[in-house]
Amino acid sequence: MQVAILIKELELIMKQWEKNYYITSIAGVTNGSSLVVLSKGTQYTQQSYKVSESFPFKWINKKWIEGFHVTSMATAGSRWGVVMSRNAGFSDQVVEPDFLYPSEGIHRRWDNGYRITETAATWDQYALILSNCILAFLGRVCKLPPKCKNMKNFAI
Numbered sequence: 001m002q003v004a005i006l007i008k009e010l011e012l013i014m015k016q017w018e019k020n021y022y023i024t025s026i027a028g029v030t031n032g033s034s035l036v037v038l039s040k041g042t043q044y045t046q047q048s049y050k051v052s053e054s055f056p057f058k059w060i061n062k063k064w065i066e067g068f069h070v071t072s073m074a075t076a077g078s079r080w081g082v083v084m085s086r087n088a089g090f091s092d093q094v095v096e097p098d099f100l101y102p103s104e105g106i107h108r109r110w111d112n113g114y115r116i117t118e119t120a121a122t123w124d125q126y127a128l129i130l131s132n133c134i135l136a137f138l139g140r141v142c143k144l145p146p147k148c149k150n151m152k153n154f155a156i
Contacts, residue, residue, distance in 0.1 A: 028076025
């Protein structure tokens with residue numbers, strides 16, 4: 001039954017992608033339920049998502065190589081959901097996992113222009129995504145990507 005539900009969800013999301021709707025937010029609760037918000041008019045050009053029982057480090061690294069960036073992340077119960085998008089407006093991203101108290105690592109990243117753009121946690125693990133933002137030049141108008149608009153000292 002679980003596999004059938006996941007296949008049905010994938011089919012629904014793929015139909016929306018064909019209509020140029022993209023995942024802009026996901027959320028989950030401890031009982032395993034989740035909510036996916038899809039929006040039209042985003043800057044994204046392609047998306048991929050993964051649901052897994054552990055934080056998907058290898059999958060994220062593979063997608064970074066393919067030109068995707070993490071644009072939404074959540075947990076539902078013990079499962080991780082990560083959405084990655086092309087044309088997200090980030091020049092680079094890093095993961096700060098929960099192995100140590102992250103303050104020192106986060107401050108080091110901040111000093112290099114990174115800002116926290118996603119965070120999620122299960123009862124025993126959390127992860128932060130830090131991103132370096134780039135300016136998008138649309139004609140002659142210079143525009144910040146949506147997740148970067150409230151950031152200060154972004155890197156170009």
